[in-house]
Amino acid sequence: MYEGAVLEKMRWSKPLGPYDDQYYEQATFVLVKESPNAIRIKLIDKYRKDYDGLVFWMPKKITKSYNNSDPNIKTAWFWEKAFHNNATKALSNKKNDPVTRLDFLDVHTYKSGAPVHKRSKKLNGKIKQ
Helix, strand or coil, X not given: CHHHHHHHHCCCCECCCCCHHHCEEEEEEEEEEECCCEEEEEECCCCCCCCCCCEEEEEHHHEEEEXXXXXXXXXXXXXXXXXXXXXXXXXXXXXXXXXXXXXXXXXXXXXXXXEEECCCEEECCEEEC
16 A cells, blocks of 8 residues: 555656656755655765755656655756756855755754754854854
């Protein structure tokens, strides 16, 4: 019963075609969120350190050979042009916008339960950046 549910969920992913490797790039990532039209991924890239940890959306319609056999780490092939555009945009946002650098996967909480980024300090009961 569980296997059928997994196959039903992944119906959107098509297999990689014979010449697709020339136009698609394989990525390893953690699945952050899934919507009906896209997946939000957090890249795991040991070769390109700038890309490691980037979080961004990729459309399902340009995703092929999605592999979710591991419960934590996923792999898929993404259309190369869109993948690099989205990764470059996420990298630019990460460097230029302090709010985007506060990735929700990198948030710590104080005993009070208030989420605080690890670079923040708590002084006199107030959170200071």
